[in-house]
Amino acid sequence: MTHAVATDAATVARRIADVIDPVFAVIDSWRDAAERRLSSDAEPRAASVDPFVHDLVAAELVRAETLITGAGFVAAPGYLVDAPWHLAWWLSGRSPFQAEAARGIRRLDAESDPDAESFRDYTTLEWWRVPERTGSRHLTGPYVDYLCTDDYTVTITTPVRVDGEMVGLVGADVYVARLEQVLLPVLRGAGGTCTIVNASGRIVASSETHRATGALLRLDGLAEALAPLREAEAAGRVTDAARLPGGGTVVPCGDTSLALVVE
Template identity: 55%
Template structure:
């Protein structure tokens, strides 16, 4: 007789958190570095910021890694020599090899200019003052693929001067997280705080889709560390402080 070991939802949530926490901790370290290095600078310039960002972003997206992009995005007007500025590096995706800097259009009068302050990965950290996981969404700017973006504010003299963060392709995250979810006792779905599916053992819940049940969505947004049981047998619990939630059961 063959015995298949299964893990409790709490154990699965802990394992998910351990994977995502590593990315969060790295990004928090980048924030701390920028805040420390830029604090004594008489003025903020692209020449001062870009080498600092390149030094951590390029290694982060080089080789076999979950990350496909990393860098810093400046708050409009925060730099003395550029009204709008992105210092963002992209790693290997598909048939592309090596690391390259993301080409951007920083002229607001250009027809292809995009105001990044309207995007979720910028808006939420600016409003909350804390890190945020956006997605999955199709990243038409960098990868043309399903992506999650993690960003956190960088502060100088009490004001946010930009966000630092990273992108991860959903299919790369799935390679790591799906085996963890499949080891659980029941079918499991990993969602962000808005109820958007990151990955799932249920084929009906595709990455990027939204949970439609109001009670389920409310439980996800509550992000309780203790399983919240809903009618029908579904349970929801937070994956540490990652802002992700584990939905288990039908």
């Protein structure tokens, strides 16, 4: 690969990061606000936390240009006095599963009774497990979000701490179809075949139409090239570009934990 193409790949990766970074900034601002609010509450309750979270995320969910289609706060089990298991999560009016007549945002109706047949322990899911383990922001997906939308989704979550203890997460969902609308023109304007993958090698978007969203991109050496990206995400840093045995290049998209693969 020539130096010119490598430079182009770095430029494209930066443009991809420029799309994702504003979403990170919004989530970080929610985390900061949630930590301030919860640190002043001796007995936090869903009855008071829910209106706060609604007001926190509502403006972004109804903003015309936003990529975010769902957002909120997920409490650590037992943290809220009146709700041992609790999701304060709202979905935007752009959800394809919401009736056309319903505008604004709606509350996610999640089962909170652990004895109910439909209850799902969210602490077993990647978007909870990884931030809990690393203490850092994490991008999960793309995956089919059976909990919220039954559609391919990317979920970004970050820990909320009070007195050094993780009391929950704030986060946001982005529909992959919406993300593709924004990212595909960037990819198609670059040279070669360009594919965006997560740190596990799953496809987020590609200029190659036969590459399906959510599928693993199977290229010789890709798993090894992405290993430093996973380590960098946990450490909150950016890793370097890597070459593939077949001549392709893997370029991290800033600190988004996504990578651009150029063949």
